[in-house]
Amino acid sequence: MKNEEQFNVKHRNRNYEIQNFLSNHPGGINYVRPYKDKDITKRMEDTQHSKAAYYLLREYKDNGRDETSTDDTSDLEKLVDWNKPMLSQVASLGNKYIDWVVLPVDRKLRLFENPILESLTITPWYVVPIVWIPIITYFIYMGINKYVELTKDESPTVPSVLSLFVGIIIWTLIEYSLHRWIFHMKISGNSKILIYIHFAIHGLHHKVPFDPKRLVFPPLPAAGIAFALYHLVAGCFPEYNRLLVFSGGLTGYVIYDMIHFYLHYGAPKENTYLYNLKRYHNHHHFHHHDNGYGISSMAWDIVFGTTITLKKLSFGIKW
Numbered sequence: 001m002k003n004e005e006q007f008n009v010k011h012r013n014r015n016y017e018i019q020n021f022l023s024n025h026p027g028g029i030n031y032v033r034p035y036k037d038k039d040i041t042k043r044m045e046d047t048q049h050s051k052a053a054y055y056l057l058r059e060y061k062d063n064g065r066d067e068t069s070t071d072d073t074s075d076l077e078k079l080v081d082w083n084k085p086m087l088s089q090v091a092s093l094g095n096k097y098i099d100w101v102v103l104p105v106d107r108k109l110r111l112f113e114n115p116i117l118e119s120l121t122i123t124p125w126y127v128v129p130i131v132w133i134p135i136i137t138y139f140i141y142m143g144i145n146k147y148v149e150l151t152k153d154e155s156p157t158v159p160s161v162l163s164l165f166v167g168i169i170i171w172t173l174i175e176y177s178l179h180r181w182i183f184h185m186k187i188s189g190n191s192k193i194l195i196y197i198h199f200a201i202h203g204l205h206h207k208v209p210f211d212p213k214r215l216v217f218p219p220l221p222a223a224g225i226a227f228a229l230y231h232l233v234a235g236c237f238p239e240y241n242r243l244l245v246f247s248g249g250l251t252g253y254v255i256y257d258m259i260h261f262y263l264h265y266g267a268p269k270e271n272t273y274l275y276n277l278k279r280y281h282n283h284h285h286f287h288h289h290d291n292g293y294g295i296s297s298m299a300w301d302i303v304f305g306t307t308i309t310l311k312k313l314s315f316g317i318k319w
Contacts, residue, residue, distance in 0.1 A: 029318055091196055097187075111204065123216050146240060166248060174302070277298070
């Protein structure tokens with residue numbers, strides 16, 4: 001008797017069990033449900049599924065990963081050993097790294113052999129607010145005191161809120177800039193150092209997008225980036241509101257990290273801001289890697305001409 005927990009589909013006469021993927025499917029469960037125990041070959045062709053989608057499908061072959069080609073992409077996973085730390089292997093991929101890193105798999109990835117180093121790369125989502133909200137609160141308190149001390153203004157509420165808001169807006173530009181020009185830096189297969197850096201800071205997220213402990217930034221490197229940005233950005237503001245602008249930037253960062261996690265694991269309702277952002281971010285991951293760099297906002301994509309146009313759907317997606 002067939003296990004009712006399974007969700008089997010057929011593609012090009014091969015069977016795939018995708019139960020574990022249903023909650024992560026960009027098209028939502030309601031678009032997939034009608035195809036249980038059916039052939040999805042024509043449907044995937046008609047809806048122009050991406051190369052990444054075909055590649056990911058092979059993860060769910062019912063008797064183990066399908067290593068035969070379902071499109072024009074060979075199985076690049078043969079080039080690495082998933083039982084070993086990945087960071088030490090990626091540079092050896094050379095020019096094939098660029099193709100490999102944007103083709104997702106549904107696996108657990110280990111970066112370092114050393115357990116202490118490895119633990120620093122894994123961060124549950126709730127660690128971010130636990131670490132940063134008390135720090136932000138302290139900086140806001142200190143920032144208000146500094147503002148009152150230097151301006152002698154006994155009604156600091158409005159200027160303080162405005163400074164925080166400016167910091168949040170500045171963060172959205174930093175978010176876009178980091179994602180576009182640093183996280184998606186143009187690299188050559190001959191540059192091993194750049195491959196190491198790219199994979200460690202962002203490439204691994206595109207390779208294993210379903211790992212819930214690799215969706216937010218670990219506090220230690222985040223603190224290093226925050227320190228650098230304080231001197232590069234907040235330092236450009238007058239001393240009387242510098243800490244408040246910086247606090248706003250940190251607030252924007254926390255909002256961004258929480259939104260990013262939610263876009264992967266949340267189920268926003270149709271016609272809401274987060275619903276459109278989730279669709280948008282899914283397209284960035286699985287189809288348009290060189291566009292759609294905004295996570296918490298699409299505004300800078302519009303400004304810089306890197307927007308992703310979302311197709312109008314016949315009915316809403318339910319994740």
